[in-house]
Amino acid sequence: MGLSGNRAAGLFDGFMVGLIILNVVAVSLETVPDITRQYRLEFMAFEVFSLLIFCMEYLLRVWVCVEYRPEPDEKGKGPFRLHFITSPLMVIDFLAIAPSLLFVVGIDLRLLRIFRLLRLFKLMRYSPALASLGNVLFAERRALTATLIIMLGLSSFAATIMYYLERNVQPEAFGTIPHALWWALATLTTVGYGDMVPITWAGRLFGGVVMIFGVGMYALPIGIIASGFANEIHQRDFVIRWGLVANVPLFKGLDANLIRTIAKYLRSSVVEKDSIIAVKGHQADKMYLIVSGEVARTDRTGKITLKEGGFFGAKSLMEKSNYSASYRAETKGHFFVLDAREFHHLLDENPTLRERIEEAYKNIPHKDFGQACGPEEILSE
Numbered sequence: 397m398g399l400s401g402n403r404a405a406g407l408f409d410g411f412m413v414g415l416i417i418l419n420v421v422a423v424s425l426e427t428v429p430d431i432t433r434q435y436r437l438e439f440m441a442f443e444v445f446s447l448l449i450f451c452m453e454y455l456l457r458v459w460v461c462v463e464y465r466p467e468p469d470e471k472g473k474g475p476f477r478l479h480f481i482t483s484p485l486m487v488i489d490f491l492a493i494a495p496s497l498l499f500v501v502g503i504d505l506r507l508l509r510i511f512r513l514l515r516l517f518k519l520m521r522y523s524p525a526l527a528s529l530g531n532v533l534f535a536e537r538r539a540l541t542a543t544l545i546i547m548l549g550l551s552s553f554a555a556t557i558m559y560y561l562e563r564n565v566q567p568e569a570f571g572t573i574p575h576a577l578w579w580a581l582a583t584l585t586t587v588g589y590g591d592m593v594p595i596t597w598a599g600r601l602f603g604g605v606v607m608i609f610g611v612g613m614y615a616l617p618i619g620i621i622a623s624g625f626a627n628e629i630h631q632r633d634f635v636i637r638w639g640l641v642a643n644v645p646l647f648k649g650l651d652a653n654l655i656r657t658i659a660k661y662l663r664s665s666v667v668e669k670d671s672i673i674a675v676k677g678h679q680a681d682k683m684y685l686i687v688s689g690e691v692a693r694t695d696r697t698g699k700i701t702l703k704e705g706g707f708f709g710a711k712s713l714m715e716k717s718n719y720s721a722s723y724r725a726e727t728k729g730h731f732f733v734l735d736a737r738e739f740h741h742l743l744d745e746n747p748t749l750r751e752r753i754e755e756a757y758k759n760i761p762h763k764d765f766g767q768a769c770g771p772e773e774i775l776s777e
Contacts, residue, residue, distance in 0.1 A: 409522045412449075412453070412518070412522060413519060413522050413523075415446060415449060416515050416516060416518050416519055418442075418446075419446050419515045420515065420516050422439060422442060422443070425439075426439055443496060447493060447496045447497070450489070450492065450493045450515070451493060451497075453489075454486075454489050454490065454493065457480075457486070457489075458477055458480065458481060458486075461476065461477060461480040462476055462477060485518075485520065485521055488517045488518060488520075489518060492515040492517075492518060524632075528625065528628045528629060528632065529621075529625060531628055532621060532624035532625045532627075532628050533621070535624060535628075536620050536621065536624045539620050540617055540620060540621075543613075543616045543617045543620065544617070546613065546616075547584070547613055547614065547616075550584065550609060550613055551577060551580045551581055551584055552573075552577065552580075554576075554580040554583070554584065554602075554606045555573050555574075555576040555577040555579070555580040556573055556576070557602055558570060558576045558579060558580065558594065558599060558602060558603070558606075559572070559573045559575075559576040561594065561596060561598050561599040561602060562576070562594050562595070562596060562599045565595060565596055566592075566594075566595065569592045570592070570594075575592075578592065579592040579593075580606065583603060583606050583607055583610060584606060584607075584609070584610035584613065584614060585610060585614055586607070586610050586611060586614065634656075634659065636687065637659040637662050637732060638652075638655055638656060638659050640685040640687070640705065640707070640732060641655050641658050641659050641662070641685070642655050643705065643707070643766075644683075644685070644707050644710055644766070645710070645766065647753070650749075650752060650753070654746075654748075654749050654752065657742065657746065657749065658734070658739075658742065658749075661734060661735075661738050661739065661742055662685070662732040662733065662734055663732070663733050663735075664730070664731070664732060664733075665730075665731045665732075665733050666728070666729070666730050666731075667689070667725045667728070667729050667730075667731060668725065668728055669725055669726070669727050669728045670724065670725060670726075671724070671725045672722070672723075672724055673691065673723040673724065673725060674708070674709065674719045674721075674722065674723040675719065675722050676694075676695065676718075676719050676720065676721050676722045677718050677719065678718060678719055679712075679716070679717075679718055679719075680709050680711065680712030680717055680718055680719045680736075680764075681712055681735065681736045681737070682709055682712060682733050682734065682735055682736060683707060683708070683709040683710050683712060683713050683733070683734045683736070683739075684707060684708055684709050684723075684731050684732075684733055685706075685707050685731060685732040685733075685734070686702055686703065686704055686705065686706040686707065686729060686730075686731060687704065687729075687730040687731060687732060688704055688729055688730045689703075689704070689725060689726075689727045689728055689729020689730060689731075690702065690703050690725075690726040690727045690729065691703075691706065691708070691723050691724065691725055691726065691729065692723070692724045692725075692726050693708065693721045693722075693723055693765060694721055694722050694723075694724070695720060695721035695722070700765075701726065702765065702767055703767065705767060706765070706766065706767045707765065707766055708721075708723055708764060708765035708766075709764065709765075710764055710765070710766070711764045712736050712764075713734065713736050713739050714753075714754075719764075720764055721764075721765075
């Protein structure tokens, strides 16, 4: 379930995302006394409905998880399920429903009901972007921890200095270092509540220095996360490019470095529904790799639908030929396009690559189109 590219799975994902968001909204609205009094029964019915859905989803995931093992029929389903239950996302799923289950059986621990907000983290299961962000935070944990230590150290230093500069004139605001620490955090983060301000000339001068340091220091974690997130997205995009290129018969057998070189020459293109991509008889000067969407191939023998992972125009890379069929976008699609002229320019600069590809071209069926696995299958391998 989830992120499979299947239409039914996509509808299920959309339903679950909507239900999760509505649950978070409901938790917030329940804290408004007037709304709670008027719609108490509705809130309770919605909570019971959500609980049933989340419990069913949780149990079904536990039941079917063994089917995703390399050998689904092998023994040891119990230990595998136990290991699956203790995975981070499944722990979040359980904590999100546990308080409501306790309430149903008569145990009303209202403090624990705040865990219902953990349902928001279930979105990580249905959003590749959130999953990527989680990967970035984990990958950059050491750098983020180092910046946190630096920021806490700088805050403590600023609070200590301001304590000695202002304690005599403002004992109620800067009478202790913990009191001054609140000012240091508000100033370094550039929030500046204004409830505590230095009034001596030395305090104001030092406060200005702290403000300047704060702009730079608190930008560090933002820069680390932004850079890591961009690298994660680019890496994911490159894995898809690499996988799609490797699935083309012309490039099968090439080593990873050569395929990586070819993948760099791909350019991204988005085509609207019902757009004509290529016409039979026209010069074929590009190869198209289908990232998403569907393309109808039509010739005298009939119609074939190419989906994610498909390709066409492969012969154009080696021959100055014409398209043997017409291609039309049946849905809005995303493509990677390899221009024949750029491809031959690459071969001219890499004689080894030219030799390998020309040898491969002699030994494969000269087929202009084909269907291979899509991006999600490539990422899951």
